[in-house]
Amino acid sequence: MGGGQPEDTSARNPRVAGQHPQPSPRGHVVIFLPALNEERAIGHVLQRIPKAQLEAAGYTVSVWVVDGNSTDRTLEVIRKSGASVFVQTGRGKGNGMRQAFDHLLRSRDRADGGSREPEFYFMLDADGTYPPEMVPVFLEALASGQDVVLGSRFLGKMAEGAMTTLNRVGNRVLSALARLLFGVSVTDVCTGMWAFNADTLRELSLEARGFDLEADLFGSAALKEARITELPIDYAARIGPPKLIPLRTGLKIALRLFKRRLNGPSTSPEHRSKPSRASTTT
Ligand SMILES: Nc1nc2c(ncn2[C@@H]2O[C@H](COP(=O)(O)OP(=O)(O)O)[C@@H](O)[C@H]2O)c(=O)[nH]1
Ligand SMILES: [Mg+2]
Incomplete structure (x- = not known):
């Protein structure tokens, strides 16, 4: 797997992503939004990220859209x-x-020259279904010692039509499988809202290519004995058409859970992927 290409669009706003601002004692928050053809939703999601609130609380914030x-x-x-x-x-x-x-993770390593301010990584789908307003609450959980935080749609309120019956059943079954295989309590392993302590994320050697990513994240973190917790989140109906094909994807996710359980945690972070061709944006 080769590296992707960062494109810095933050020139007009130096505190926005792509920059490495002055280290903050509270830490640095990096928010990733995976997006494939989300023209109708992405603008709203970006607007809803409570950046000013996070900065007022003493964090520096970067927002990156990961475009497919x-x-x-x-x-x-x-x-x-x-x-x-x-x-x-x-x-x-x-x-x-x-x-x-x-x-x-690599460019931040270089940027802070080993001084290592606390770093917190977030992943949030860009389709308008997940609540960016919850980022500070997730951050609190990380700051108080959790390594990985998942937003559970089954513990919060789900808008009508936000999840089909097939997906609801599939998500329940996959979460039960995850609990069984890894012995860690989880109600929504397929959620698209995650937060990580950066050191924990650095330790995970992921292999997923598609929508099995969440299963890989969960399994890898569980096998590393990371402190994993869930927080309730509300789930809204998607803006724009979905990219996921339910049954085939469900099968791939189940397979990833089994594979991860059988293969154990990958050991070295070096294996995460081949060196990226991407250059830093500083
Ligand atoms: N970077 C990237 N993002 C993707 C790709 N496929 C889907 N996404 C994004 O991943 C998120 C989840 O996809 P979605 O279709 O909403 O799946 P669902 O919510 O599980 O039904 C959305 O924000 C998509 O835009 C891809 O190939 N690359
Ligand atoms: Mg979605």
Whole structure:
């Protein structure tokens, strides 16, 4: 897997993503939004990120859209918002996010020269279904010692029509399988809202290419004995058409859970992916 290509669109706003601001004692928050043809939703999602609130609380904040080679106006909307874009190589949410994690984790290593301010990574779908307003609440959980936080749609309120019956049953079954295989309590393993302590994320050697990413994240973190917790989140109906094909994807997710359980935690972070061709944006 080669690296993707970051595209810094933050020139007009130096505190936006792509920059490495002065280290903050509270820490640095990096928010990733995986997006494939989300022209209708991405603008709203970016607007809803409570950046000013986080900065007022003493955090520095970067927002990166991880673009899966969108062919609609997604990139144009992002450019107008001032956020940064990481354009992935190839296809698949898993591929894109792994490339982006690698790139950012590595460039942050270089940027703070080992001084290591606390870092917190977020992943949030860009389709308008997940609540960016919850980022500070997730951050609190990380700051108080959790390594991985998942937003559970089954513990919060789900809007009518937000999840089909098939997906509801599938998500329940996959979460039960995850609990069984890894012995960790989870109600929504397929959620699209995650938060990580950066050191924990660095330790995970992920292999997923597509929508099996969440299963890989969960299984890897569980096998590393990370402190994993869930917080309730509300789930809204999607803006724009879905990219996921339910049954086939469900099967791939189940397979990933089994594979991860059988293969155990991958050991070295070096294996995360081949060195990225991407250059830093500083
Ligand atoms: N970077 C990237 N993002 C993707 C890709 N495929 C889907 N996404 C994004 O991943 C998120 C989840 O996809 P979605 O179709 O909403 O799946 P669902 O919510 O599980 O039905 C959305 O924000 C998509 O835009 C891809 O190949 N690359
Ligand atoms: Mg979705």
